[in-house]
Amino acid sequence: xxxxxxxxxxxxxxxxxxxxxxxxxxxxxxxxxxxxxxxxxxxxxxxxxxxxxxxxxxxxxxxxxxxxxxxxxxxxxxxxxxxxxxxxxxxxxxxxxxxxxxxxxxxxxxxxxxxxxxxxxxxxxxxxxxxxxxxxxxxxxxxxxxxx
Numbered sequence: 001x002x003x004x005x006x007x008x009x010x011x012x013x014x015x016x017x018x019x020x021x022x023x024x025x026x027x028x029x030x031x032x033x034x035x036x037x038x039x040x041x042x043x044x045x046x047x048x049x050x051x052x053x054x055x056x057x058x059x060x061x062x063x064x065x066x067x068x069x070x071x072x073x074x075x076x077x078x079x080x081x082x083x084x085x086x087x088x089x090x091x092x093x094x095x096x097x098x099x100x101x102x103x104x105x106x107x108x109x110x111x112x113x114x115x116x117x118x119x120x121x122x123x124x125x126x127x128x129x130x131x132x133x134x135x136x137x138x139x140x141x142x143x144x145x146x147x148x
Contacts, residue, residue, distance in 0.1 A: 019079065019080065023080075023100065026040070027101065036102070037098040040101075044056060044064040044068075047064040048060045048064075055092060057091055058078070058090060061092060062074070084096055084097055084100050086100070
């Protein structure tokens with residue numbers, strides 16, 4: 001990734017993509033309720049008709065999104081369901097849900113919180129990464145990670 005690509009992606013609003021927006025909303029709900037992904041999955045399971053099942057069908061997911069007051073269209077809920085259904089078996093299980101919500105997006109929100117808390121600008125981040133913004137060098141994640 002070049003410096004220009006990094007700057008462009010850093011400045012890009014996360015709401016540009018529905019899946020990102022939806023997962024962001026779910027993560028924000030988790031934080032507001034002080035739930036981890038497993039606790040929130042249990043809450044989504046509570047809206048099921050057949051409570052003995054430990055997976056969520058497309059119908060149950062639609063119903064849960066409605067009960068949770070996410071104002072998504074039917075097409076958006078379907079797209080989110082397909083994103084979360086990584087096994088492509090027409091069900092979302094705890095593992096699939098947690099994998100997408102916890103492992104991928106929570107670190108991004110932690111980074112966002114650090115950026116907001118410290119009022120960091122892109123120049124601050126580049127400085128802390130020891131990157132000269134005038135040079136057009138590729139960013140090396142492992143070099144950055146080892147410097148912290």
